[in-house]
Amino acid sequence: MNLSNLNPQQQAAVKYIDGPLLVLAGAGSGKTRVITQKIAYLIQTCGIKPGHITAVTFTNKAAREMKGRVGEILGKKDSKGLIVSTFHNLGLRILRKHHAKLGYKDGFSIFDATDSLSLIKGLYAHDSSSNVDDAESARWKISAWKNDFIAPQQAIATADNDNDMRFAMLYERYQRQLKAYNAFDFDDLILQPVVLFEQHQDALQYWQNRMHYLLVDEYQDTNASQYQLVKLLLGVNARLTAVGDDDQSVYSWRGARPENLALLQEDYGNLKLIKLEQNYRSAGRILKCANQLIKNNPHTFEKQLWSDLGYGDPIRIIECGSADGEAERVSVEISTHKFQKRSKFSDYVILYRGNFQSRVFEKYLRELQIPYVVSGGVSFFERTEVKDVMAYLRLLSNQDDDTAFLRIINTPRREIGASTLEKLGEYATHRGISLFAACYEFGLQERLNERAINKLQGFADWINRLADQANGTDGVAVARSMVLELGYEDWLKDQSSDLAIAERRMENVNEVLDWLTRLAKNGKGESLSELVAHMTLMDILERNNEEQQTDAVYLMTFHAAKGLEFPYVYMVGVEEEILPHRTSVMEDSLEEERRLTYVGITRAQKELTMTHAAKRRRYGEDVDCEPSRFLSELPEDDIVWEGGGRKLDEETNKIRGRAHLDSLKDMLA
Numbered sequence: 001m002n003l004s005n006l007n008p009q010q011q012a013a014v015k016y017i018d019g020p021l022l023v024l025a026g027a028g029s030g031k032t033r034v035i036t037q038k039i040a041y042l043i044q045t046c047g048i049k050p051g052h053i054t055a056v057t058f059t060n061k062a063a064r065e066m067k068g069r070v071g072e073i074l075g076k077k078d079s080k081g082l083i084v085s086t087f088h089n090l091g092l093r094i095l096r097k098h099h100a101k102l103g104y105k106d107g108f109s110i111f112d113a114t115d116s117l118s119l120i121k122g123l124y125a126h127d128s129s130s131n132v133d134d135a136e137s138a139r140w141k142i143s144a145w146k147n148d149f150i151a152p153q154q155a156i157a158t159a160d161n162d163n164d165m166r167f168a169m170l171y172e173r174y175q176r177q178l179k180a181y182n183a184f185d186f187d188d189l190i191l192q193p194v195v196l197f198e199q200h201q202d203a204l205q206y207w208q209n210r211m212h213y214l215l216v217d218e219y220q221d222t223n224a225s226q227y228q229l230v231k232l233l234l235g236v237n238a239r240l241t242a243v244g245d246d247d248q249s250v251y252s253w254r255g256a257r258p259e260n261l262a263l264l265q266e267d268y269g270n271l272k273l274i275k276l277e278q279n280y281r282s283a284g285r286i287l288k289c290a291n292q293l294i295k296n297n298p299h300t301f302e303k304q305l306w307s308d309l310g311y312g313d314p315i316r317i318i319e320c321g322s323a324d325g326e327a328e329r330v331s332v333e334i335s336t337h338k339f340q341k342r343s344k345f346s347d348y349v350i351l352y353r354g355n356f357q358s359r360v361f362e363k364y365l366r367e368l369q370i371p372y373v374v375s376g377g378v379s380f381f382e383r384t385e386v387k388d389v390m391a392y393l394r395l396l397s398n399q400d401d402d403t404a405f406l407r408i409i410n411t412p413r414r415e416i417g418a419s420t421l422e423k424l425g426e427y428a429t430h431r432g433i434s435l436f437a438a439c440y441e442f443g444l445q446e447r448l449n450e451r452a453i454n455k456l457q458g459f460a461d462w463i464n465r466l467a468d469q470a471n472g473t474d475g476v477a478v479a480r481s482m483v484l485e486l487g488y489e490d491w492l493k494d495q496s497s498d499l500a501i502a503e504r505r506m507e508n509v510n511e512v513l514d515w516l517t518r519l520a521k522n523g524k525g526e527s528l529s530e531l532v533a534h535m536t537l538m539d540i541l542e543r544n545n546e547e548q549q550t551d552a553v554y555l556m557t558f559h560a561a562k563g564l565e566f567p568y569v570y571m572v573g574v575e576e577e578i579l580p581h582r583t584s585v586m587e588d589s590l591e592e593e594r595r596l597t598y599v600g601i602t603r604a605q606k607e608l609t610m611t612h613a614a615k616r617r618r619y620g621e622d623v624d625c626e627p628s629r630f631l632s633e634l635p636e637d638d639i640v641w642e643g644g645g646r647k648l649d650e651e652t653n654k655i656r657g658r659a660h661l662d663s664l665k666d667m668l669a
């Protein structure tokens with residue numbers, strides 16, 4: 001196999017297969033390329049079957065890109081069976097195969113954060129001593145325990161204050177409740193496979209036999225549970241290639257442990273370490289900025305990084321008057337810049353700290369008719385209508401999913417009142433069965449009148465009939481007729497202030513169904529429940545990019561940008577309180593914010609612009625904002641400051657306008 005498109009260190013990393021390998025290197029040094037090439041090498045040169053290779057990446061988007069690239073090298077046919085997925089998807093795969101061993105039934109549901117929260121609130125309702133307001137803190141705490149691979153009993157045993165004890169007890173009930181619902185939450189997708197492997201040697205054997213080689217990208221962001229999962233899957237042979245960069249660890253709030261890089265060295269005495277030092281992504285100046293900034297963090301591993309791509313243009317830091325001024329400035333610049341450089345919209349990315357920052361940019365981009373894609377943010381799945389259909393689909397595949405049941409039992413209205421549901425709930429809890437099952441119980445007659453029972457059973461009969469059909473034949477077709485039969489479109493029309501809104505919402509519903517059809521066609525699952533589980537793990541951007549790549553400006557958070565690269569990068573809102581984020585300053589996690597800034601800077605290939613606003617509206621008031629402290633850590637000689645708020649904005653716009661005209665003349669000449 002031809003490895004000439006790799007440097008000697010990269011080649012060494014690809015060819016080394018005698019033991020566990022860690023590739024540790026800074027941004028843009030070709031770590032991900034090593035993984036991609038190594039997959040091809042393992043198949044083509046080492047003769048390992050694609051089905052025996054698993055690569056784990058951080059996002060679905062990254063997974064898809066990697067699969068695409070491997071496909072290009074090998075041809076689609078030759079990579080058949082290869083698993084490239086996120087940790088969560090891998091966990092889902094494992095649970096799908098072996099959930100029965102954990103006492104779960106077929107058709108289990110997956111709970112997202114909102115579902116988990118409402119489950120916790122439900123538990124609170126039965127417990128008068130607890131305060132409903134801290135349900136969200138409880139959810140975070142439980143999630144943190146799961147990420148740290150701490151079981152409920154352990155949490156209870158080690159709690160050293162009242163609050164932790166309360167949450168630990170709640171954790172235990174939460175976990176029992178999830179199981180009663182036949183549901184896993186997001187964190188379970190990693191945690192439960194580990195539990196499975198610890199308890200069931202045969203299941204572990206199955207997966208170890210299947211995985212002859214494991215590759216993990218963005219290794220610095222694995223949490224304790226993920227580390228355990230990797231370790232178990234590897235077994236004694238430890239055929240692993242992990243690549244990572246401790247300076248890009250930005251998920252400590254989700255339990256990521258950059259120490260896991262060092263832990264590998266302890267756990268595997270024969271670990272080979274390879275460092276890469278050439279950056280192939282960014283102009284010299286951009287790289288210099290990144291290097292200088294990150295020097296301010298302490299380091300376990302020393303790294304160097306150089307680039308011979310030319311020094312490039314100065315980094316621009318622009319002060320804008322307000323949030324609107326900032327969004328307008330960036331949008332106008334992108335429009336003229338694109339025109340001058342004859343570039344594509346997709347060459348540009350706008351990066352920000354929090355999803356809430358995207359809205360004002362969307363406004364101006366839309367005004368200038370610049371196509372854009374917002375990654376993450378208010379996910380498709382957070383829309384009411386999408387949550388509704390998903391709940392119907394979930395109930396269709398898992399009747400014990402009480403959260404789904406409660407969401408839709410009265411959507412559209414079926415005249416089943418709150419008190420009926422309360423009594424049903426009490427009865428179900430008393431009997432230790434799901435709400436759905438309780439609808440058919442004889443004992444219910446003592447608590448509810450006949451009319452109420454008829455309504456409940458009417459609904460349950462309908463779901464049962466559809467579920468039977470879905471089992472028998474084409475699940476997706478049944479899902480479609482379910483949406484028709486339940487009269488959801490009319491319900492939307494009733495609920496929306498005008499028809500156009502109702503239609504748009506119905507389009508989202510149809511989009512869910514179309515997507516389901518596509519997934520089925522692409523073999524992403526055999527039963528409806530498998531398809532539904534798969535969908536829960538994806539988000540809107542990925543959905544859009546599934547088939548065709550659109551030419552649009554990308555908007556995303558620094559977190560979401562990890563691993564990606566763009567010719568022209570705009571980092572916006574580079575201010576105190578935003579980057580570094582206010583809570584990080586309070587919690588003393590500045591180092592992580594600096595790493596986040598490092599991730600942002602190193603996304604840029606050719607040009608980097610950072611903006612900040614002099615004033616921003618907070619709680620209805622204009623407050624003064626200060627430029628981020630990180631800006632003062634950049635090399636002064638490589639930066640031009642453009643400032644002065646709105647007034648200068650107009651001036652530069654004029655200059656830009658002239659440049660725009662010039663290039664127009666150019667083009668016509």
Ligand code: ATP
Nearest residue numbers: 005006007026027028029030031032033280281563
């Ligand atoms: P990050 O830390 O941001 O994830 P990375 O180390 O994974 O970055 P890659 O994304 O693999 O880096 O590579 C960065 C860019 O450099 C890509 O465009 C890639 O195609 C290119 N590249 C990698 N290795 C080489 C090489 N040996 N020769 C030329 N280009 C390369």
Ligand code: MG
Nearest residue numbers: 031032217563
């Ligand atoms: Mg990478």
